[in-house]
Amino acid sequence: xxxxxxxxxxxxxxxxxxxxxxxxxxxxxxxxxxxxxxxxxxxxxxxxxxxxxxxxxxxxxxxxxxxxxxxxxxxxxxxxxxxxxxxxxxxxxxxxxxxxxxxxxxxxxxxxx
Amino acid sequence: xxxxxxxxxxxxxxxxxxxxxxxxxxxxxxxxxxxxxxxxxxxxxxxxxxxxxxxxxxxxxxxxxxxxxxxxxxxxxxxxxxxxxxxxxxxxxxxxxxxxxxxxxxxx
Numbered sequence: 001x002x003x004x005x006x007x008x009x010x011x012x013x014x015x016x017x018x019x020x021x022x023x024x025x026x027x028x029x030x031x032x033x034x035x036x037x038x039x040x041x042x043x044x045x046x047x048x049x050x051x052x053x054x055x056x057x058x059x060x061x062x063x064x065x066x067x068x069x070x071x072x073x074x075x076x077x078x079x080x081x082x083x084x085x086x087x088x089x090x091x092x093x094x095x096x097x098x099x100x101x102x103x104x105x106x107x108x109x110x111x112x113x
Numbered sequence: 114x115x116x117x118x119x120x121x122x123x124x125x126x127x128x129x130x131x132x133x134x135x136x137x138x139x140x141x142x143x144x145x146x147x148x149x150x151x152x153x154x155x156x157x158x159x160x161x162x163x164x165x166x167x168x169x170x171x172x173x174x175x176x177x178x179x180x181x182x183x184x185x186x187x188x189x190x191x192x193x194x195x196x197x198x199x200x201x202x203x204x205x206x207x208x209x210x211x212x213x214x215x216x217x218x219x220x221x
Contacts, residue, residue, distance in 0.1 A: 035210075044201065044212055044213075044214050044215055045158065045201055045203070045212040046212070047203075047209055047210040047211065047212070050210075058208055060208075060209040060210075061114075061209060094158075099148065099203065099205035099210060100148055100150060100158065100160050100203060101160055101163070101169070102160075103157035103158060103159070104157065105157055106157050
């Protein structure tokens with residue numbers, strides 16, 4: 001069964017770039033597509049983007065100007081970069097298989113100076 | 114963008130009772146690509162139902178989904194203590210994928 005694990009800094013300064021990586025295990029990353037979803041503390045879920053293992057991407061228009069997702073099939077990893085962060089980007093970030101079939105445990109990223 | 118509206122916001126029921134949760138879309142959901150998730154405090158969401166009515170792997174048969182077009186329902190036939198949580202619907206038929214605001218199912 002596929003497992004996903006997020007990694008990256010838990011604290012990012014305002015105006016800087018948030019960078020997270022998701023490592024896929026227990027299955028091949030060369031299947032279907034992989035997503036990033038976030039959840040601000042105490043709030044609902046927001047889809048950020050997805051990427052196919054081929055590199056094809058799709059972004060949420062609300063974040064598109066600041067988001068980049070990439071995939072490294074040799075490492076079974078995919079990544080998220082979110083630039084020019086503000087306090088509004090503070091959230092638990094989840095990496096997800098497909099639209100939501102399997103989720104990582106999530107990682108809290110706080111934007112604060 | 115497809116806006117999903119869930120109702121009620123909070124549902125108070127007792128174990129053994131039947132729960133009916135609603136999700137209404139602002140436009141028709143393509144190919145009934147609608148999912149339901151359960152989220153407990155401190156945990157990631159878990160997929161319960163996909164494609165509006167198919168149970169995900171390992172999900173008990175007391176959970177069922179129905180609907181098409183713009184109106185969808187999640188039914189829990191007999192509530193177990195572990196079912197009290199927040200439930201979200203999500204459409205993945207058109208980009209951007211969107212979620213409802215959630216329904217909190219609490220013990221009465």
